[in-house]
Amino acid sequence: MKPGPDETATAEELRKRIAAQFGRSLHIRTLDTGSCAVCEQEIRLLAAPHYDLHRLGFFFTPAPRHADLLLVTGPMVRAFELAARKAYEAMPGPKVVVATGACALGGVYQSDPFVHGEVDAVLPVDVWIPGCPPSPLALLHGLGVAVGRLAEKTPSLTFVADGDGNAR
Amino acid sequence: MWFARGLRRGVVTTRYPARSDSSAAALPTPPAFRPGELTRELVDVMISVCPGTALDRTADTLVFDVGACTACGGCAQVAPQAVTPSGEFELAATARSALIKMIPIRGGQR
Numbered sequence: 001m002k003p004g005p006d007e008t009a010t011a012e013e014l015r016k017r018i019a020a021q022f023g024r025s026l027h028i029r030t031l032d033t034g035s036c037a038v039c040e041q042e043i044r045l046l047a048a049p050h051y052d053l054h055r056l057g058f059f060f061t062p063a064p065r066h067a068d069l070l071l072v073t074g075p076m077v078r079a080f081e082l083a084a085r086k087a088y089e090a091m092p093g094p095k096v097v098v099a100t101g102a103c104a105l106g107g108v109y110q111s112d113p114f115v116h117g118e119v120d121a122v123l124p125v126d127v128w129i130p131g132c133p134p135s136p137l138a139l140l141h142g143l144g145v146a147v148g149r150l151a152e153k154t155p156s157l158t159f160v161a162d163g164d165g166n167a168r
Numbered sequence: 169m170w171f172a173r174g175l176r177r178g179v180v181t182t183r184y185p186a187r188s189d190s191s192a193a194a195l196p197t198p199p200a201f202r203p204g205e206l207t208r209e210l211v212d213v214m215i216s217v218c219p220g221t222a223l224d225r226t227a228d229t230l231v232f233d234v235g236a237c238t239a240c241g242g243c244a245q246v247a248p249q250a251v252t253p254s255g256e257f258e259l260a261a262t263a264r265s266a267l268i269k270m271i272p273i274r275g276g277q278r
Contacts, residue, residue, distance in 0.1 A: 107220040107236025130259045132238030142260035154261040161200035
């Protein structure tokens, strides 16, 4: 898409449409592109009674063709690139890609002949969830941000602690 | 019997995101920095112990990539006076650049 003066308005409009379409029910396909499986453990915990993501209208689906959101973990090993692209292309639009964990965000592995080092090198990422691993609460927040139900906090955080130890 | 037990003990499911969750306080979180305690030498030590690529430095700024941070606590161990857990876990961002934070280095220049 060509960047234009009304780009911000278009992005806002898209965000509203995503919230309207995905606001009540969303199906998630997880994609492990070479992670150590701890992110997967945390994702699995989302379905446990304490977090119970189904109460929020999120569901896991085993098939990308049924999925609205691709939850990608791992540093995107090059051997998985084709499968990742196929999974993304098999999803019906509109679709959202969420990069999950420090590996997927490019913090652990550098790009080399074996890994891309980050998910964004292959798939168009919409939401980034930091953490090693991101806790189920962080994942719930990230899913909320992805569908426009929860507000982002990160842009306003400074990670500067004042004298008495408070962040911000 | 299990039904009665469930009634007695209440609901175990968290109220997050409508309300805060008490278990959030126990989570490992990325560090927050005290600019007055940071010196260039100290920052270089912190960069050398960081297992990922979360920390970097320019002349007077600590560049902290929250997305690359694994909250391992290495920097807090070598510089406990300058680093404290931020307590923030709701870190999802819709732009990768929003996760890169500039921390001024103010120590040792007075």
